[in-house]
Amino acid sequence: MKKVFVLIWSCLICFFSCKKQEVWNIKDYGALDDGKTINTLFIQKAIDDCAKKGGGTVLVDGATYISGTLLLKNNVNLKITEKTVLQGSINPNDYPVVDPFIDATGQFRGQCFIGAIDVDNVAISGKGTINGQGEMFTPANIKKTLSKLNVELIKPDLKGLIAEGGKYVNNNIRLSNRPFLVRMVRSKNVRLKDIHLRQPAAWTLHFFECDGFEVDGIDIHSHANQNNDAIDMDSSINGLVKNVTIDSGDDAICFKSTSPKPTSDIEVYNCNIKSEWGAIKFGTESMGDFKNITIKDCFIHDTKGGGIKILSVDGADINHVLIENIEMKDVEMPIFIRLGERGLTYRDAPKQPVGSINNVVIKNVNAQVSDASKLRLNPTTGFFFTGTQNHKIGRITFENIKVSLPGGGVEEDSKIKVPENETQYPEFTKLGATPAYGLYGRHIESLEMHDVSFSLRNVDKREEIILEDVNM
Numbered sequence: 001m002k003k004v005f006v007l008i009w010s011c012l013i014c015f016f017s018c019k020k021q022e023v024w025n026i027k028d029y030g031a032l033d034d035g036k037t038i039n040t041l042f043i044q045k046a047i048d049d050c051a052k053k054g055g056g057t058v059l060v061d062g063a064t065y066i067s068g069t070l071l072l073k074n075n076v077n078l079k080i081t082e083k084t085v086l087q088g089s090i091n092p093n094d095y096p097v098v099d100p101f102i103d104a105t106g107q108f109r110g111q112c113f114i115g116a117i118d119v120d121n122v123a124i125s126g127k128g129t130i131n132g133q134g135e136m137f138t139p140a141n142i143k144k145t146l147s148k149l150n151v152e153l154i155k156p157d158l159k160g161l162i163a164e165g166g167k168y169v170n171n172n173i174r175l176s177n178r179p180f181l182v183r184m185v186r187s188k189n190v191r192l193k194d195i196h197l198r199q200p201a202a203w204t205l206h207f208f209e210c211d212g213f214e215v216d217g218i219d220i221h222s223h224a225n226q227n228n229d230a231i232d233m234d235s236s237i238n239g240l241v242k243n244v245t246i247d248s249g250d251d252a253i254c255f256k257s258t259s260p261k262p263t264s265d266i267e268v269y270n271c272n273i274k275s276e277w278g279a280i281k282f283g284t285e286s287m288g289d290f291k292n293i294t295i296k297d298c299f300i301h302d303t304k305g306g307g308i309k310i311l312s313v314d315g316a317d318i319n320h321v322l323i324e325n326i327e328m329k330d331v332e333m334p335i336f337i338r339l340g341e342r343g344l345t346y347r348d349a350p351k352q353p354v355g356s357i358n359n360v361v362i363k364n365v366n367a368q369v370s371d372a373s374k375l376r377l378n379p380t381t382g383f384f385f386t387g388t389q390n391h392k393i394g395r396i397t398f399e400n401i402k403v404s405l406p407g408g409g410v411e412e413d414s415k416i417k418v419p420e421n422e423t424q425y426p427e428f429t430k431l432g433a434t435p436a437y438g439l440y441g442r443h444i445e446s447l448e449m450h451d452v453s454f455s456l457r458n459v460d461k462r463e464e465i466i467l468e469d470v471n472m
Contacts, residue, residue, distance in 0.1 A: 024050045025059045033062030038089055040068040050076050055121070060086055060128065068094025069179070072116040072124075080128030080195060088113045088179070088201075090136040090145050095179040097156045099186075099208070101258060101347050104285045105227070106172045108156060109202070111179035121189045124182065129196040132181045134224030137201035142177055153177070178202040178225060188212050199224035203232050204248070209261055210236040216243055223249040230254075230275075235261040235288050241268045251278045251305075253295075257288030257316055258346040268295040276304045279331070282318060283311030284426055287345070287352050290318045300328045304376065307331040307367060310360060311426045313340035315352025321360045328367035332375055333428055334403055335362065337396065339387040339443075341422040357387075358394030365401040372406045372458075379409035379462070381434045382454050387443030388422045392469070395446040407458035409437055414462045418442070436466040444470040 024046045027033075031042040046058045047070065055075020064085040072078060080086050089095075098117055100110030113132050116122050124130075136145065146153055155175065181200035184190050190213040197204050197220045204222045206229075207213055215231065222228040228249035233239055234256040246252045252275040255263045273279045279300040282290050290312075300307045307328045312318050328334055339357050372378050382403040387393040416435045424430055434440035438454035441447055447470050454464055 021053055022056045023059050024056060025061070026065070027062065031065055033065050033084070035064040035066065035087070037066060038068065038094065039065050040070065040089070040094060043067055043070055047071070047073055047076055047078070060084055060126075069096055069098070069112060070114050071098070072114070072119060072122040074119050075121045077123040077125055078114070080124070080126040080130065082127035084126070084128040086128065086130050088132045090133055091149060091151070092137065092142055092145070092177045093151060093154045100156060102173060103258065104344050104346070107174055107176040108158060109176070109180070110156065111177070112181070112183035113179055113200070114182045115185065116187045116190065117185045119187045122187060123191040123193065124195050125191070125193040127194050127196070129198055130181060131198040132179065132200040132224070134178070134199045134201035134228070137178045137225055176202065180204070180206050182206070184208070184210050184213065186210065190214070192216070192218050194218065197222070200228060201225045202227050203229040205230065206232045206234060207236040207239065208234045209259065211238055213239045215241045219245045221247045223247070232256050233263055233266060234285070235259045235263055237262065237264050237266070239266040241266070242270050244271045246271065247274045249276050251275060251281045253279070254281045255290050255293065256283065256285040257290070258285045260288050260349050260352065262289040262291060264289065264291045264293070266293050269297045271298045273298060273300045274302045278305045278309045279303045279307050280323070281306070281309040281311070283309070283316070284313060285344070285346065286312050286314040286316035286355065287349060289316050291320050293321050295323045297325045300326065301330055303331040304374070305332055306336045306428065307334045308336070308362065310337045310357060311340070312355040312357055313338065313342035313426045314344045314355070316355040318355065318357045319359050323362045324364045326365045328365070330370045330374070331367060332370055332377070333380055333382070333384060334365070334367040334369065335383045336428045337385040337393065338426040339391055339393050340424070340426050341388055341391065342426065343423070354391045356391070356394055357396070360395070361397045361399070363399035363401070367402070368404045369406060372408045375406070377429050377433055379407070379413055379433055379437065379460065380405070381436060381438070381440050383439040383441070384428050384431070384434060385441040385444060385447075386418070386431070388420060389443060393444045395448070396444060397448040398452050399450045401452045403438070403454045405437055405454060405456055405460070407437065407456040407460035409460040409462040411461045434466070435462055436464065437462045438464040440466050441470050442468045446471050448472070
């Protein structure tokens with residue numbers, strides 16, 4: 001009987017001692033939630049140990065933890081509990097460069113707060129907050145921080161990053177020292193759930209060349225600095241974005257391609273969006289194709305830029321896009337579609353031939369355009385579509401769309417000649433006002449419209465619809 005008891009006891013000890021560890025608490029590694037300690041090494045060690053043991057949850061629980069760049073590893077879930085804040089350091093030297101590139105504006109990019117490079121099966125979850133303190137990364141504030149800390153700025157090496165023969169906006173390459181908040185690069189099976197993303201110094205959530213990603217129930221507030229895009233899906237495939245709330249100082253949900261690889265097979269639905277530039281946007285960085293993308297059941301409101309912008313200007317073929325069941329309230333221009341010939345290059349990739357826009361269906365849209373006093377382009381237009389003289393937009397279909405407009409156009413506005421500006425930055429404010437208040441369309445192979453109506457809240461002397469070089 002004694003031998004049996006010893007055997008059972010030994011088995012129990014083995015069971016509990018051999019049980020796989022599932023949670024790595026950063027406090028066990030020395031992390032302090034005092035709002036001042038730089039915890040980068042402690043948190044990164046917890047992440048590394050978690051990955052080495054096969055993965056699990058790295059727990060961030062407490063008050064406020066300060067950290068520099070953290071890189072997730074295979075099979076790691078970074079869980080930030082409710083009321084816990086993971087806050088970015090204000091020292092720019094705490095953000096080493098990872099996977100650098102130069103964007104369309106000529107700004108050097110490559111720093112981030114939370115990153116994942118070439119990994120599989122990673123997640124950020126919990127109802128806590130990731131705050132980038134982006135307001136501290138203006139040039140003036142960076143200078144103050146460096147002086148206060150008595151350190152010199154570590155400058156990155158740009159060698160090999162500038163595309164040979166490439167061109168950038170203003171042809172000016174410059175350092176930004178503004179880390180992205182969350183950046184996932186060439187990673188598979190990435191998931192963000194319920195987290196609050198706050199105040200990045202640049203883009204908020206960036207997927208680059210990722211395969212398989214899901215964003216569900218997150219909340220983004222991004223107004224601390226410049227280029228504060230909310231979600232950028234960049235040359236990434238097989239994605240799902242749902243139940244997201246966004247208040248962004250720049251583009252909100254944006255499909256990009258800063259490489260020749262496509263952005264494709266993505267579904268976006270049930271999102272609440274506020275933006276100061278573009279709520280749903282394709283481009284402007286657009287080397288790789290955009291295809292098989294569905295956006296539905298979204299509410300767009302208080303948006304100073306366009307509600308829906310579909311832009312191919314660097315070579316992208318945009319094909320098989322469905323946008324449906326969209327409510328817009330207080331937006332500047334509901335739909336802007338532009339095929340252009342800008343031809344920027346990124347990541348030393350060769351320049352692409354002019355792209356195309358084809359098989360785009362937009363239906364079940366109810367849009368209220370902002371009052372004239374809030375508009376940058378006045379008088380405005382409901383829909384503005386234009387290809388170029390040598391490259392027409394393909395097949396575009398609109399069904400069941402109602403647009404309320406402020407009006408205000410005078411007789412002189414009906415004589416406006418819209419410039420071509422094929423190589424210019426693709427923004428409707430740069431093309432200027434049009435001679436139509438409802439729809440101005442130009443250089444389109446096939447435009448189909450069913451049950452599309454425009455109503456005016458004030459008198460407008462322009463025509464409702466003007467089509468030039470358009471096949472119906």
